[in-house]
Amino acid sequence: MKTGNLPDKSRTQYIFNTALAAVGAQIGCITLFIVFAALFIGRWLDQLLGTKPVFLIILILSSAPLALVITFKVAMRAVNRIPNQRSSDMQTHSQKEEETSE
Numbered sequence: 001m002k003t004g005n006l007p008d009k010s011r012t013q014y015i016f017n018t019a020l021a022a023v024g025a026q027i028g029c030i031t032l033f034i035v036f037a038a039l040f041i042g043r044w045l046d047q048l049l050g051t052k053p054v055f056l057i058i059l060i061l062s063s064a065p066l067a068l069v070i071t072f073k074v075a076m077r078a079v080n081r082i083p084n085q086r087s088s089d090m091q092t093h094s095q096k097e098e099e100t101s102e
Helices: 008-049 053-079 085-101
Strands: none
Touching: 008 053
């Protein structure tokens, strides 16, 4: 969708929604990578050491907290990159109030 013919507010919302979708996709891919890495490494270690499901179970269970921590860090980094639209809206609103009170 082209954003050239959208009003400024709709264009901003479209860009914001696209950024949120990109962050969601990034988090999903990272989580899948962590789980599959734990699966394959666990199977490989169990096969190498002859301990059938031990390493597989340990790595799969430990991949969940790791994925949560990485998800949190990626999400917080994305949130910090988003310009604070709300504070700029509040500044504009307070400037309009000052102009009308004069």
